[in-house]
Amino acid sequence: xxxxxDVPAEASLxxxxxxxxxxxxxxxxxxxxxxxxxxxxRQARLLAxxxxxxxxxxxxxxxxxxxxxxxxxxxKTNSEDV
Amino acid sequence: MNEAKETTFADLVRTHHRALIAIAVPIVGHSxxxxxxxxxxxxxxxxxxxxxxxxxxxxxxTRIVINEARMQxxxxxxxxxxxxxxxDASPDVLMDRFNADGHWxxxxxxxxxxxxxELLESxxxxxxxxxxxxxxxxxxxxxxxxxxxxxxxxxxxxxxxxVSASNARVLLHRTRSALFQLVDHYQETGEC
Numbered sequence: 001x002x003x004x005x006d007v008p009a010e011a012s013l014x015x016x017x018x019x020x021x022x023x024x025x026x027x028x029x030x031x032x033x034x035x036x037x038x039x040x041x042r043q044a045r046l047l048a049x050x051x052x053x054x055x056x057x058x059x060x061x062x063x064x065x066x067x068x069x070x071x072x073x074x075x076k077t078n079s080e081d082v
Numbered sequence: 083m084n085e086a087k088e089t090t091f092a093d094l095v096r097t098h099h100r101a102l103i104a105i106a107v108p109i110v111g112h113s114x115x116x117x118x119x120x121x122x123x124x125x126x127x128x129x130x131x132x133x134x135x136x137x138x139x140x141x142x143x144t145r146i147v148i149n150e151a152r153m154q155x156x157x158x159x160x161x162x163x164x165x166x167x168x169x170d171a172s173p174d175v176l177m178d179r180f181n182a183d184g185h186w187x188x189x190x191x192x193x194x195x196x197x198x199x200e201l202l203e204s205x206x207x208x209x210x211x212x213x214x215x216x217x218x219x220x221x222x223x224x225x226x227x228x229x230x231x232x233x234x235x236x237x238x239x240x241x242x243x244x245v246s247a248s249n250a251r252v253l254l255h256r257t258r259s260a261l262f263q264l265v266d267h268y269q270e271t272g273e274c
Contacts, residue, residue, distance in 0.1 A: 003180075003183075003184030003185070004180060004184055004185050004186050005177070005180040005184040005185075006184070008174075008176050008255065008258070008259050008262070009174075009255050012251070012254055012255035012258050012259075013251065013255075015258075016229070016236040016251075016254065017236070018236055018251065036186045036189035036190065037186075039189070039190050039192065040189075040190050040262075043190060043193050043262070043265075043266075044258060044262055046193070046195075046196065046198055046201055047201065047258075047261060047262060047265055048230060048258070049198040050198035050199070050201040050202045051202075051211075051230050051231065051261070052230050052231060052233070053198055053199070054198075054199070054202050054208070056100045056101065057096050057097065057100075058095060058096050058097075058099035058100055062095075062099055062100075063092055063095045063096050063099070065120075066095045066099060066120065066123045067088070067091070067092055067095065069120055069123070069124060070091075070123055070124050070127035073124045073127070073128075074083070074127065074128065077128075
């Protein structure tokens with residue numbers, strides 16, 4: 001029988017699709033019964049999504065520097081090919 | 083590359099550049115991460131015409147960054163530091179929140195949002211999370227960044243970093259627990 005103490009580790013495996021079907025069912029059943037673990041699972045998933053998708057656009061200077069280096073390299077490669 | 087493709091590629095740089103640096107840091111260190119990512123962009127620029135979109139752009143770029151980082155390590159005759167994992171280095175911080183019979187003693191609070199962007203709106207919280215990750219070992223942070231920000235599958239993370247599946251599971255779980263604990267504490271107290 002799954003205990004609340006086991007849920008964070010099982011939830012982590014579930015986020016990576018690393019949980020067997022039997023353990024997935026046990027986790028789902030426990031979460032259905034326990035509001036604290038239900039909240040844990042929901043918010044753990046939310047945090048993972050937030051970290052993955054957090055907006056952190058590069059500055060225009062950074063973009064321009066990268067693009068300039070790419071263009072310079074492409075020009076250099078083309079002239080060497082000729 | 084024509085103008086439309088250049089614009090699309092510049093958008094790609096704008097969206098992914100900083101995340102790629104965060105991914106490179108645990109592999110080659112802060113001082114070389116920017117150089118590695120710059121070289122990766124040059125490779126990506128050359129290959130952009132052939133990118134068919136089979137993988138998500140972030141995953142495609144992450145793989146290029148990992149290859150560049152490996153080349154950098156080889157060039158510097160440095161060994162990748164993912165050869166051994168000290169899973170005991172970072173304890174499971176959530177274990178203190180359960181009582182002896184395995185139930186929650188200090189249950190998670192309600193964070194009051196279902197929106198991922200809203201959760202990390204606070205610059206203070208984002209800074210605290212960054213500092214927490216920076217304080218972790220390179221191995222622990224590397225596994226987490228490749229999985230969450232790099233968008234690589236669990237198998238790819240293990241394969242690329244030479245980490246056993248059992249160690250990667252432990253490291254990912256402990257990192258997630260530590261981040262969860264920090265956010266939960268911040269939501270409860272307004273402090274990190």
